[in-house]
Structures are given as C-alpha cells and as structure tokens.
Amino acid sequence: xxxxxxxxxxxxxxxxxxxxxxxxxxxxxxxxxxxxxxxxxxxxxxxxxxxxxxxxxxxxxxxxxxxxxxxxxxxxxxxxxxxxxxxxxxxxxxxxxxxxxxxxxxxxxxxxxxxxxxxxxxxxxxxxxxxxxxxxxxxxxxxxxxxxxxxxxxxxxxxxxxxxxxxxxxxxxxxxxxxxxxxxxxxxxxxxx
Numbered sequence: 001x002x003x004x005x006x007x008x009x010x011x012x013x014x015x016x017x018x019x020x021x022x023x024x025x026x027x028x029x030x031x032x033x034x035x036x037x038x039x040x041x042x043x044x045x046x047x048x049x050x051x052x053x054x055x056x057x058x059x060x061x062x063x064x065x066x067x068x069x070x071x072x073x074x075x076x077x078x079x080x081x082x083x084x085x086x087x088x089x090x091x092x093x094x095x096x097x098x099x100x101x102x103x104x105x106x107x108x109x110x111x112x113x114x115x116x117x118x119x120x121x122x123x124x125x126x127x128x129x130x131x132x133x134x135x136x137x138x139x140x141x142x143x144x145x146x147x148x149x150x151x152x153x154x155x156x157x158x159x160x161x162x163x164x165x166x167x168x169x170x171x172x173x174x175x176x177x178x179x180x181x182x183x184x185x186x187x188x189x190x191x192x193x
Contacts, residue, residue, distance in 0.1 A: 047187035049179065052117060058144075060133050062122065065186045069122040069130055070174060072184065079157050080115050082143055092160045094170050102173035103189060111158040111173055119176050119186060120159045124148040126167040131155065146171070 048065045055061055055074040062069050075083075089095045102111050112118045124131050129150035137143050138154075146155040154162040159171030177189040 047185045050184045050186060051182060052184055053182035055117075057116075058135055063186065065174060070186055071118070071120050071122045071133070072186075073118040073120075073133070073157065075110075075116050075118055075157055079144055080110070083109050083115070083156070083158050085109075086156065088141075088143070088156065088162075091162050092156065093163045093168075094160060097158075097160065097170060099169055101170050103175055105189070106173045109158065111160070111170075113176075113178065117184070118157060118159070119174065119184065121172040121174055122146075123172075124150065124153050124167055125161065125169045125171065126151055126153050126165075 048063050048070075050061070050063055050072055052072060052074065055072065057074050057076040058079075060071050060073040062071055064070070086092075086095075097107060097111055106112055110118065111120075122130055126148065127150065129148050131146040131148040131153065133144075134147050135144045137145060138147050141154065144157055146157075146159070148154070148165075148167065151166045153165040153167035155167070155171050156162070159173065161167045161170050174186055175189040176184055176186045179185050
C-alpha cells in the first residue's frame with residue numbers, strides 16, 4: 001500500500017509542478033513582451049523625410065520626429081545677412097554655439113548645413129514649451145525670432161538663446177542630411193547612418 005501512496009504522491013507532485021511551471025511561463029510571456037517596443041513606438045524614432053521645395057522664404061513648417069516638433073525654416077536673404085555677424089550678438093548667451101547642442105556640420109553662424117534652411121527641435125530649453133515663430137519680431141526686438149510665450153525666452157533664427165531669459169541653452173539641432181537638393185532626412189546623417 002505504501003508504494004501506491006508513494007507513486008500517487010510523486011505523480012501529484014510532478015503534475016502540480018508542471019501546472020505551476022506552465023502558469024509561470026504563461027504569466028512571464030506577456031511581461032517579457034511588454035519590454036519590446038511596439039511598431040508605433042519604433043517608428044516614432046525613425047528618420048523623417050521632408051520635401052522642402054515648397055517652403056517659401058520666411059515660411060516655416062513643422063514635422064514630428066521622436067514625438068517632438070521639428071521646425072524647418074527657409075530663411076530670407078535678410079535673415080541670412082543678419083546671422084552672418086548679428087547686430088544682436090552681444091545680447092546672446094551662447095552666440096558662438098560653444099555648447100554641444102548641434103552636430104559638427106552645424107557648428108557655424110547659421111547652425112545649419114545650408115544657410116537658407118534651418119532645422120531645429122521646436123522645444124524651449126527652459127521647461128519644454130513650444131515657442132512661436134515671430135517673423136516680424138516682438139516689442140523690443142525688430143527682427144524675426146522664436147519667442148516662448150510660457151516664460152518669455154527668446155531665440156534668434158539660428159536658435160541661439162538671448163541673455164536674461166529663463167531658457168539656459170540654445171535650441172537643439174537634430175541630426176539631419178540632404179538626400180536630394182529638396183529632400184531632407186531628419187533623424188539621421190552621414191555620421192549616424
């Protein structure tokens with residue numbers, strides 16, 4: 001009789017262990033799958049192609065990259081001239097863009113590959129508000145700029161922050177490259193591809 005009870009006990013132990021193991025695997029699969037980002041999340045970080053052929057001088061478009069607004073501005077000839085040696089340079093906190101907030105190819109007076117096309121993440125570096133593009137300037141500033149309505153931060157058309165405002169740093173330049181003369185790809189460049 002003892003052997004029947006031993007066999008039965010052994011069978012119940014193995015069966016219970018098997019069911020418990022299967023249950024643990026069943027619970028672990030959705031948990032482990034939750035670590036893998038969805039296709040939507042993966043695509044939100046993917047590079048974005050932008051046709052710039054229809055952007056008029058002085059006009060700006062907004063595209064989304066990594067769930068952030070990215071502005072593509074076609075600067076006017078006056079904007080470009082004003083950035084070469086800006087009269088407002090002494091008013092800028094980081095006029096020479098010494099902080100590393102742009103790729104190497106954008107370390108110039110325009111903070112861009114080409115002087116007429118400006119690509120920048122449209123988020124204020126203070127608390128993350130979205131500044132407004134003011135092509136006519138604002139009270140006290142007689143040239144085009146980006147103005148953050150939340151706390152008053154101002155940035156010139158190269159995304160450089162003015163002194164005396166809450167934003168501590170310039171606007172961030174994302175990686176980008178030209179695929180063709182009129183097609184940009186934001187989110188990748190020759191150094192990150």
